[in-house]
Amino acid sequence: MESTRKQLIELLDSQQGYISGQDLSKRLNISRTAVWKHMKELEKDGYEIEAVQRKGYRIVSSPNKVSENTLQWGLNTDWLGHNLQHFKEVTSTQEVVHQLAKQGKPHGTVVIADKQVQGKGRMSRNWDSPKGKGIWMSILLRPELLPYQAPQLTLLAATVLAEVIAEQSSIMPQIKWPNDLLINHKKVSGILTEMQAEQDQIQYVVLGIGINVNQTESDIPEELQHKASSLQVESQQHWSIQDTIQRILQQFERTYDQFMTDGFKAVKLKWEQFGYRIGEEVTISTMKKSWQARLVGIEPDGALLARDEKGKEEKLYSAEIHWGEDGYHAKQK
Numbered sequence: 627m628e629s630t631r632k633q634l635i636e637l638l639d640s641q642q643g644y645i646s647g648q649d650l651s652k653r654l655n656i657s658r659t660a661v662w663k664h665m666k667e668l669e670k671d672g673y674e675i676e677a678v679q680r681k682g683y684r685i686v687s688s689p690n691k692v693s694e695n696t697l698q699w700g701l702n703t704d705w706l707g708h709n710l711q712h713f714k715e716v717t718s719t720q721e722v723v724h725q726l727a728k729q730g731k732p733h734g735t736v737v738i739a740d741k742q743v744q745g746k747g748r749m750s751r752n753w754d755s756p757k758g759k760g761i762w763m764s765i766l767l768r769p770e771l772l773p774y775q776a777p778q779l780t781l782l783a784a785t786v787l788a789e790v791i792a793e794q795s796s797i798m799p800q801i802k803w804p805n806d807l808l809i810n811h812k813k814v815s816g817i818l819t820e821m822q823a824e825q826d827q828i829q830y831v832v833l834g835i836g837i838n839v840n841q842t843e844s845d846i847p848e849e850l851q852h853k854a855s856s857l858q859v860e861s862q863q864h865w866s867i868q869d870t871i872q873r874i875l876q877q878f879e880r881t882y883d884q885f886m887t888d889g890f891k892a893v894k895l896k897w898e899q900f901g902y903r904i905g906e907e908v909t910i911s912t913m914k915k916s917w918q919a920r921l922v923g924i925e926p927d928g929a930l931l932a933r934d935e936k937g938k939e940e941k942l943y944s945a946e947i948h949w950g951e952d953g954y955h956a957k958q959k
């Protein structure tokens with residue numbers, strides 16, 4: 627049933643003009659009455675469909691609302707998001723996915739909410755997630771990776787988001803190590819990767835993605851305005867949340883599958899192309915010392931690699947990097 631409807635949407639979508647009931651019934655291998663019933667279901671979900679005698683059916687407009695149906699229809703993935711749950715409001719999509727993982731839900735399960743009342747950043751920080759303005763989504767993964775490789779998934783996700791945004795607009799996002807997506811030096815997205823692991827085995831990973839999409843400047847809390855922005859503010863265009871989610875899931879699946887077969891190299895290269903201040907000199911300070919170094923890239927364990935004037939390289943896991951914009955520097959990890 628569900629997959630027939632998905633195919634039906636695809637057929638209607640790919641058609642310039644009308645497609646006849648007979649054609650549809652043949653291609654979907656269902657009766658013409660069944661085609662008509664599916665059309666009625668689509669209309670209930672907000673699709674506007676025109677039916678003209680002797681010509682057939684045509685989609686006039688798709689619903690611009692986020693629901694399990696509209697997210698799944700037309701979603702061109704093999705395993706990601708086939709099990710997808712959409713909520714109007716949750717505490718945090720991370721929490722929901724942790725529960726689903728414990729219930730044994732499969733790899734590729736996705737939870738999306740219009741609003742989070744306790745959106746989480748790293749280290750118990752808060753993530754502002756206003757209703758209908760952004761993408762608040764968590765993905766359940768059961769990767770065959772060693773626990774130390776889990777940070778690679780954060781880096782991978784960041785490249786996926788950067789690519790999807792760059793494709794859809796003229797803006798060029800940058801990835802600030804390890805998990806922030808910036809546009810014009812302001813954060814538009816953050817990734818939170820949480821892992822349940824035992825000894826040398828990952829049981830599951832919950833990969834959380836938050837993207838500010840259609841907030842206007844005044845929708846952004848005052849205390850964040852100097853460092854946070856949204857896709858709409860930066861691109862001066864309204865974004866379809868539903869379409870952007872589908873693109874992210876499709877691109878994520880492709881990149882993830884490639885990563886699993888070919889390893890981290892392609893992700894590393896892509897990350898470094900988008901990397902914020904990569905190739906530039908910054909000041910780094912730890913508890914013990916402070917020094918100047920050039921950021922050169924990332925390492926397979928997710929560390930940031932810096933090289934000082936003498937050519938000495940150092941892997942940074944938890945250093946304070948003075949990023950040098952707006953006097954704002956973030957404490958990492």
Ligand code: BT5
Pocket residue numbers: 717718719720721742744745746747748749751752753754755761762763764805806813814815816817818834835836837838850853854855
């Ligand atoms: C992150 O943490 O950037 C990870 C954010 C992950 C959010 C997603 S949404 C779906 C899933 N469900 C969840 O509950 N979480 C994930 P961190 O690097 O710690 O950044 C948090 C800091 O960013 C906060 O302390 C604020 O300063 C700032 N911040 C909070 N909300 C923001 C927003 N909407 N946009 C930009 N910056 C924000």
